[in-house]
Amino acid sequence: MFTLDRAMAAWLLKPGHRAIYVIALAVMVSCSIQTSVMAAEMPLTHNNQVQQPALTGEDIIMESLRRHELYPYVYEEQSLILMDAKQHRDVRRMKRYSRLEPGGTFKAMLTFTYPESIAGAALLFTRQQDGERKKRFYLPALGTHLIEYTGGVAGSQMLGSEFSLEDLMPEDMDAFEYHRMKDVIDGDNAYFVVQAISKRDKTNVRRSYAERKLLIRQDNFFVTHVDYLDQKGALVKRQTRHDIHQVNGEMWRADMMMAENFLNHHRSILKVDRRVYSSDYVPEFIFDISSFVPATSQPAAESSDPNPEVAEEAP
Template identity: 25%
Template sequence: MKKYLLHSLLSLGLCLLPASVVAEQDAAMAEGLRIATERKVRDTGWGDTEVVMTMILRDARGRESRREMRTLTLEVLDDGDKALTIFDEPRDVRGSAFLTHTKTMVPDEQWLFLPAVNRVRRIVSRNKSGPFMGSEYAYEDLSSFELEKFSFTYLHDDEVHGELCYVVEQIPQDEYSGYSRMVVWIDKSHYRVQKIDYYDRRDSLLKTLTIHDYKLYKDEFWRADRMEMVNAQNQKSTTLLMTDIQFDRGFTDADFDNNALQRAR
């Protein structure tokens, strides 16, 4: 119960904070939002992409297992993006396809096509914090970045991968998120995410994502070739490799609806 006492003392202390500190906090939040907005703005207007993804899962003993999938994405300017993921490996889920309409304000909509039953099922669940394909990524780590989903606070500057970065704290607005907060390193040169620390609901470091080998596409958009997620609590890790990144595939809304899901192979 000591913790509760500490918390109440802290909150009492916060009330007594002088106005200048409050103003400082406001400034940090404004700066955080500015950085996040710039990050979003710089990654707007790319249209659509298709990418082949390979996941290499490792357990505490270093044993590996692979998952393969393709992801088609359509940018939606006034709402969350639409994504269609088609599973290729392991073989017994080949042809399964997962369609998401990311929403900014309401829960995302999700459908799953299972070739073995040849039917589309809508998944009604608030949960998006569980492991994606048994990996160290959660579905929420892979869905599109939307400003409305978080509150932002600029913390300080730091250097990662030789890039000078802003370090911004992101607090998820969704109570069903698996995280209490994330600390994000965004490079100053191109506003690309270099690293994310995820904190679990008891505010312990859960896992760390590092993003590697950014390449420039269409002279404007940066996409990474490799992402590494390392779990700090159970020593498991997952490497995510992106290959064959293609832009301007000419996708439309029709490629991201129920019918498209059944056609996907």
């Protein structure tokens, strides 16, 4: 060793050799750093292991749907807070009923309960298994009939809020192509990033955005974050989900969603005040027009508290 050190020292003392030594050292350090970075960026599983690259974007979305969105009967009492650019607020309260039929038909109904001037107004949404959709409105002041509402721009503002109808319904996988992008780590959590682009030829629906980027937690496949981008790749809207908690088994839910529009600087917040997973709360007949006139039917177990606390009943 001593001889080796002396030889090395003698080598270093020669002109030009010192520079070679420094360069070699720099290369070694650089390689170490690169390796560390690459290691850090490697996707991890919820067990902090590097993610299997096998899952595609479509797989991830499918898994997310399977775990969280396909419960057949969900009843929610919601507060919708609309904020404009000057922070002025409007509050609306609604009840949401959703049913997923065994044949694959999805039905949802939103009924307004507050303010008084719009109480009783309802939106009825149906999506058949073949993708056919129908939106119908009931306006109590207009008369005792449903009005079919067609056209519009998919993904655009609904009911005066920054939420689109798609935001409030389960993901329609037939309408989009999904591409998995590079995973990210934010804080303690790792996320899948999936790009969703509209399948125009299939749906022929014009959208207010060009693509979405969904951030999905890798540990529970829950969508926490959706960015809406325009043709130039600029961010036009962002939807985030908060107060996330495990309901049962693999199913998670968020009690608050926020949508922020970066063009008009408006924000909308949807808070779930109460959620019930029960067919008793979402009977079949609730989607019939007869239940709208003169007022929407209420399940017997309803609370009349104008300010309900979050009370969730597990399925």
